[in-house]
Amino acid sequence: MTIRHHLLIFLYGALLLLPFLDNGTVLSRHEVLAAEPAREMLEAGAPWSIQTFAGQPRTDKPPTMSWLIALSMKLFDSRSEFVCRLPAALAGIVAAHATAVIATRLLSSAAGLLAGLITLTTVWLQTQARLSEADMPLVAAVTIAMAALLQPAGTDAPHASKWQITRYSVLFYGATGFGFLLKGVAPMITIPAAIIYAVWARDAWARRVLTNPFGIIVLISLLIIWPIAAYLTHPPIIHAWYMHLFGRATGELQGKDELTLISYVVGLAFYFWTIPYLILPATPAAVIGVWKSGRRWRDSRAAMFLIAWVTPFLIVLMLSAWKHKHYAFPLMPAFSVLAAYGTMVWMDSVRTPTRARNLLIAWFIGCGVTILCVQKLILPSFDGYRGQADFARRVNELIPDGQRVTLYGLGEAHLAFYLRDIPDRTDDIQLQPPEKTRYLICRQREYYDLQRGMKVERLLDGPTDEKKSDQLERLVLVRVN
Template structure:
């Protein structure tokens, strides 16, 4: 039986703590509470933010092309192969978009929020699976806190709103490690005990789906803890409870057919690009300019895992002292080996260590339940982060809205200010040893930060991103089936919104594109304008001006001035 958490005199009367009391009473109430919390954290701004260059629209465009071509094996962005990642996320996105089309949603193929739905559902699943995994370590109340920390986690809030692989990968790794934890702890308590078939099936299914979503990386997240625990315990027999031969056969049954199909279609190009060109190159080189020194993930952790990060610092010393306990040992094996690998790897991006965050949330829940938080004043000062991050969001929202020149995000200022106040209150509560109440207040502050930043600040991108405005000219074209060429501005979001046949070129190429006339438009960035006009004049290519787009190219962090021209309609005169 899990130990009862300490309660302060006024905790039951507090509304937020009252919600925690509600979630503690029954399992289904905990699930309802966490689901609602996740929706409140992930939905603001979900459908309002335009495609975020560059990776998101590449994934969405590849899925869109599958629908257009009917080829659900090959992965392409226009004519370029996208073999860095397997097929899983594309199939999920295709399923959502085709369902939306089947129910009559207009222009479903260019609604980016539809492609984000797999990430949203996966993120909600992560919150619930963190809670489920935590139940193997702690009682229901701290398990709810673990799930709530993930619901308001900064990094997961970002990934839940992006049409990429990482939220789905996180769901599969959380399921796999939660199942692995149950197997390990059961075998430590009763060696040789028979493991439920449903548990082993869940583990291997998660591994197989994770492989289809992001390749072999899930084997690293699940394999490293298994290896480290077997070495530390000097006993690997507990792994037999997973029925590895049957499990590997099940994985092959799920994942192997597509891998065989893509190898038959592409030869060994897929294996070369996914393993050598992507996985290995990220380990030994700074792929795509993303080299970072060791310590990068550690430094970023204090923002990416907020609001749980401050308590991770406070809990770490005591948890290390408790490493002889089987459950704590498992959590440390989940976190430390993979963390070291990603700090050593030369290519680093913030989301690489995201699959370790549920373990941090569960470890904090363990420390809270067992009153194993450090009393070091120096470590406790980390909780000032509950105040500093909302303050940073408040300042950033002011700067961004002022820079973007839009008034749509002004409402974010009072919300961010309120979040800052609650964060400061959480900090004060912790210094007075009101630990549970402090964490609940910090989670509330994180929820307000998500509403302010994702729901009010980031939707301003719809007014500052060039791609939606350029695509609007095509939708309003007075002719059928307009086509576009873009000179200078070549972001993937434009291809997604304007159509697969969009030509990315230079000024001369844009002029040539207009030569054949018809319903053709060109978007010419100011730096390519002279090249375009001179070549068109020398070649006698006629065109007419349609409009001007002045926006922010956030992928390059600079303002972009883009002029839109079209081939003259019948009866138009040359400029």
């Protein structure tokens, strides 16, 4: 790929992702689960080895996404929605570049450009690169690692210098380790894929990258340093790791161990309709590419690489009791490469190269205009957490400066991020008069309980929690004297 190609991918990605990144919408609950710990790291001196939410440890995820958001907050001196989402948006552009590199090394420079642009228009990227969650940086890390396995143009794998191999090995294992620090599953994707590809394709470059000791040392360091630091900070995190790695797969997490045989069998096919949806509008190109190419494609090095990338982890996802579309995101760039190949096959069928190029330009312009219109005109209508954010802002107007609010019985409540000061959190309040005035946010159900044991003044009514219709779930701000 040329510098011009990379610049075009960057500009196209920036145009599609950055203009309406805040989009007039507040952070969703899952975004807040990464953004609030980032805020607490900066404002309250919370430990960086684990996440905290309203002052209490949050052990569900590694803290790396919160690190990225905290860095963005620090650089811009802001915690706006745009600032919180910026790391994910930039990761989306990086993932597109890495996908383009993979397609270039497997197919051609033109296919690389197509793969990068196609990636930026897909449903999965346009959805996830707008959310301050760890999935998009995870995809970028996995894609960079997979790109490092492929021999760059102009190099001779058997005679490449140790320094050159070491650089790519450190890149492969470093990206894999960084992905582990984001969600933990990255090594389960990249390492089996790399081994299968290196053996199946007899790729000397991939084999040397995999066996380089310096890269392996980098991976081991990343796999042990943070877990040790997290354990020393909060030893109970061990149980959380077990539940989220193994309990999620077996269904033990959140009581999914009662799956029926029928629901499990139906679930096996979940990703066979989810993946075609996620790669829209490129799905027809991917299908045409496979259909038109026939055996010539299936026996190629490109096919071996993409099959090795997708198949092992897809089998794990299919067998897992928990299924969700975002679990498949680290596999999506492989389908962009396939779609780029299908597009190249289609271009060969067009009468003149100029006509094919003009049609592609019109297609990507049309995709860009459509995406921007959807962002500006449609997505703001689906702002389901606006009520809670507005309630928190009204609370800020009523609470004296420096007075912290306590979230009672709300757990990791979405509105915490929109409170002026970092709140406290508790699930157990002594039903006796406090020593000083306290401000609580709770559900209406807990408010009735509080009235039986102490003097409570109801200051403000808010929305029902998590959009529930039950009035007992309505949030209220109370003052306890």
